[in-house]
């Protein structure tokens with residue numbers, strides 16, 4: 152199987168404080184890797200290192216065997232191949248839904264406007280939002296905004312998608328509609344790295360679970376194995392924090 | 399009717415060319431305002447954007463510039479440029495050019511500060527999202543940050559523009575014929591004939607400034623509403 156994304160000895164510090172330590176991860180084509188771990192363990196930082204939003208102090212990140220290096224000229228080219236969706240959606244408030252999802256294809260990839268709009272409408276139809284194409288983001292619910300943000304990332308035809316707790320800011324009744332979109336993408340064979348606090352979803356969608364704690368990979372396992380038989384005390388403790396049963 | 403006009407000193411306006419002279423004064427003031435406001439907006443936006451790029455040299459220079467403008471009263475600057483520069487460096491600045499230079503120097507600094515503030519108030523994640531989509535820095539500013547900045551900037555810059563228009567009354571200090579100065583001349587000339595001229599003249603001057611500044615703030619209110627509805 153071919154590797155799309157590789158990190159080698161990735162080391163990240165904020166002002167001398169180590170946030171990520173010696174992270175080695177390989178993501179193969181079509182694979183869904185889910186990263187879980189306690190708050191502050193470095194999950195978001197790790198995703199941001201993957202598309203060069205953060206500088207790293209040691210090691211390297213490779214996409215298709217090409218080094219991702221913040222500050223390098225080819226960074227925007229590399230980023231076109233990596234779709235990223237944030238917890239807070241970050242739609243552009245001054246643009247309509249259609250403009251939001253076609254901006255980068257038209258301006259960055261120089262695609263034909265009519266063709267980009269046609270694809271956008273087809274994708275919006277798939278998530279049931281083609282009727283919102285001329286609405287502005289503030290007229291949409293959180294779940295709708297997040298689905299539009301996913302479409303915006305898909306419009307670039309990325310080789311890999313990064314999701315950072317994309318349901319964490321949503322009301323509970325909207326979580327499902329977003330997770331279903333991601334599950335459908337997984338079924339299509341999309342390559343994804345997902346950070347989430349939704350453990351049932353993680354188990355359902357993942358090919359592989361990475362448990363991150365204190366900036367290090369503590370466990371790496373198939374989902375069923377991780378959730379039924381965590382190998383380390385830290386993972387056990389982490390998983391227990393999700394159950395409300397009295398001990 | 400005539401006595402009523404006289405009592406409030408409006409009668410002087412109808413004597414000779416007084417009203418025309420007042421309007422002419424407003425014209426000069428407006429010309430100075432419009433030119434300095436336009437220059438300030440263009441240069442201020444450029445400088446404000448430069449200040450958000452994180453270049454330490456640009457930031458240091460801009461800081462000094464902004465501090466100078468903040469602590470130097472405009473009148474001092476005006477005298478410095480008009481009398482100082484003209485006499486000391488042999489520059490032959492007209493009073494109008496000097497005023498435009500000083501008001502632009504001042505307006506650019508305030509505008510740049512507003513632009514920087516507006517840009518910084520946009521969530522960092524908007525910038526990062528655009529970057530993650532592959533937009534380069536120029537595209538990110540052009541399509542994502544500046545349109546949002548303009549909306550935040552509008553009410554603030556309208557306030558600055560009206561302040562700049564009002565401050566043009568300062569230029570009478572260096573002898574440009576301008577609304578307030580014409581007003582004062584009319585009052586002086588009519589001290590005997592209509593002792594209440596001051597009220598009439600200044601009320602008219604106030605009204606003239608009002609009809610210039612009011613439409614501007616109406617326009618800003620309208621644009622703000624429109625943009626708010628658009629998201």
Ligand SMILES: Nc1ncnc2c1ncn2[C@@H]1O[C@H](COP(=O)(O)OP(=O)(O)OP(=O)(O)O)[C@@H](O)[C@H]1O
Pocket residue numbers: 165170188189190191192193194195196197
């Ligand atoms: N810009 C920054 N400057 C300094 N420290 C930072 C910065 N961003 C994150 N950190 C620190 O890095 C560590 C990892 O943060 P990160 O946001 O990656 O955690 P996380 O696993 O995503 O947490 P959460 O589940 O709460 O989102 C934390 O200790 C955080 O305080």
Ligand SMILES: [Mg+2]
Pocket residue numbers: 194195196316
């Ligand atoms: Mg996080």
